[in-house]
Amino acid sequence: MALSSTSNIIHTSGKSLVVINGTQLPLKLSAQNYSTWRAQITPLLRGHNLMGYVTGTITSPPTHIEKNGTHISNLDYEFWEYQDQLILAAIIASVSFSVLNTIVDAKTSTEAWNKLQVAFANKSATQILSLREKLSRTKRDSRPVAKYLQLVKSIAEELSLCGSPVNDVDLIIHVLGGIGSEFRDIATAMHARDTIISFDELQDKLLDHELHLKQIDPNFDPTPVIANLMIVMTFLLSHYAEIVSF
Structure with missing residues (x-):
């Protein structure tokens, strides 16, 4: 066998063996990004007509x-x-060290592919559902606007890593849906726009509005009424014995 100018290997049969370089797979598989990792490697295998090796059809x-x-x-x-061994080597090179033990004893690319699918595909789907639910339930509550937006954005980034990105429209809807009644004017203005506002622009407007509310009312508390009520209830319950004895 000899190396060709294309970095492929010419087998003694005259056919060309495809070598997948590590630079073609920059994303390393971890327990959190199986969907994204698979989206990275699948087109590469299909493009070289190698997908049948990992699926077992070849x-x-x-x-x-x-x-x-x-x-x-x-x-x-x-x-x-x-x-097959070249593909297996590429798969091994594309996983993180923490994942390597999952396929360390795999003898073929099909075996490695199936082991990774069993280990992470279902887990990835469950994680996506959990994160989507978390995003839908996230409200500003007692948080300052900056912390609320940071939380929403971090959940969206986790979903993107899992291969289920949140589009800009849905992200804006989630933010406005959980921002609270104090920011109703901003939400109304956003819905009246002809174009979708960007996340960064919305963030600036919400922070400016929060600052405006504090300026017109120095005693403004961004904590919603329900949160204040919970604080009062917690205080009363913690001092119940003292109140009764008095």
């Missing part, structure tokens, strides 16, 4: 064939094995 030829009454090594099998 099956192993017989190791030996009969020629002129003699059993000889099958070059097609040798080519298949070499290509």
